Amino acid sequence: MTESRRFADAFSDALDARGVGLSWLRSRLADRGHAVSLASLSYWRSGQREPQREISLEALVVIEELLGLHQGALSSHLRRRGRTGPAPFDDLVGLARQVGRDRGLVGEDEVDRIAFDLVVDVDADRRISQVRVTQVFVAAVDGAAGVTMFVAPGVGTGSTEFEGLTDFATDTVIRAVSGCSVDGVVDIIDGISAARLRFDRPLALGESVVTEIVMCPVTDDSALDSEWGAVAEQRLEQCMVWVRFHPDQLPSRCWVGFQESGLGHEWPVSLAGATGLLHRQTDFGPGLCTARWEW
Known part of the structure; x- marks a missing residue:
């Protein structure tokens, strides 16, 4: 598993384990006051992007809770050395x-x-x-x-x-x-x-x-x-x-x-x-x- 895919894989596995989709997650985030677009969630899952902005990182904490994960279960997989270039397309x-x-x-x-x-x-x-x-x-x-x-x-x-x-x-x-x-x-x-x-x-x-x-x-x-x-x-x-x-x-x-x-x-x-x-x-x-x- 390459580093650029670690967060995407962890996010996808968590969704599958919870048995929910991105539309469900987006709706629950909106209920909690976090307006994350379906496009952003899909990019995160496919590995094309990772959460970077402060509002995205705040939403990530709620995502971990909604998916039944411990705090940091997803955020720990974010790249820490800065942007290394776009994912393969x-x-x-x-x-x-x-x-x-x-x-x-x-x-x-x-x-x-x-x-x-x-x-x-x-x-x-x-x-x-x-x-x-x-x-x-x-x-x-x-x-x-x-x-x-x-x-x-x-x-x-x-x-x-x-x-x-x-x-x-x-x-x-x-x-x-x-x-x-x-x-x-x-x-x-x-x-x-x-x-x-x-x-x-x-x-x-x-x-x-x-x-x-x-x-x-x-x-x-x-x-x-x-x-x-x-x-x-x-x-x-x-x-x-x-x-x-x-x-x-x-x-x-x-x-x-x-x-x-x-x-x-x-x-x-x-x-x-x-x-x-x-x-x-x-x-x-x-x-x-x-x-x-x-x-």
């Missing part, structure tokens, strides 16, 4: 695509994704006001009608019940802006859900389309998230993450990183007087481009 992307195919989701076989641009707006209260995703697709078959876009758990349409989640459990609401509609969101595996995007009309072979969707956090935990990533399920001409901060509220430190072909790297960057954090990769994927910051 390529296998997770491949697994998500395979599970999606097995469940009959429209996917990459009908279209080629050319570009994925993620724009995150942060307001003067350090809250995420909206996340805008623009994608470019080219039809690989005649009559391509849509595509699957992977998103974090807890993302929903705000009106559809799916996989045991209701509007109450939705952390982030997703809405179509142009080029498509959102058919719904389904759970895939820990750490990843899938939004089904339907194009405005079926595409002819070789025809291009640009889709634009907006995601708006509706809970405190999701609105205060300080790490975002763009998932490339296949090779892209461009993958971009652009975080736009309010000029009166700039972060003290920023990092960007990527995971591709079994490799992962993260490095600090300076805003250098700018108000935006930009990370752009070309000829990239499958993999993940990330940007994160601290206040």
Whole structure:
């Protein structure tokens, strides 16, 4: 067992031993006054992230109690030597695509994704006001009608019940802006859900389309998230993450990183007087481009 997986394994084992799921845990935490998003819990369980912020560490104490553990049973597994880089992601992307195919989701076989641009707006209260995703697709078959876009758990349409989640459990609401509609969101595996995007009309072979969707956090935990990533399920001409901060509220430190072909790297960057954090990769994927910051 590698160190980066120790907390995730302990958390997953504790949930299994208690016989409960993440939705149950999130509801009980909310009853105790701890607003932890389903996405955060899922990231912790899958090993993509660990609790770091003070509010997360406070919630972890309650989680240990709710799962019938002694104090420190989970927190003792947190990494103590600082951040060592992102957890492996390529296998997770491949697994998500395979599970999606097995469940009959429209996917990459009908279209080629050319570009994925993620724009995150942060307001003067350090809250995420909206996340805008623009994608470019080219039809690989005649009559391509849509595509699957992977998103974090807890993302929903705000009106559809799916996989045991209701509007109450939705952390982030997703809405179509142009080029498509959102058919719904389904759970895939820990750490990843899938939004089904339907194009405005079926595409002819070789025809291009640009889709634009907006995601708006509706809970405190999701609105205060300080790490975002763009998932490339296949090779892209461009993958971009652009975080736009309010000029009166700039972060003290920023990092960007990527995971591709079994490799992962993260490095600090300076805003250098700018108000935006930009990370752009070309000829990239499958993999993940990330940007994160601290206040």
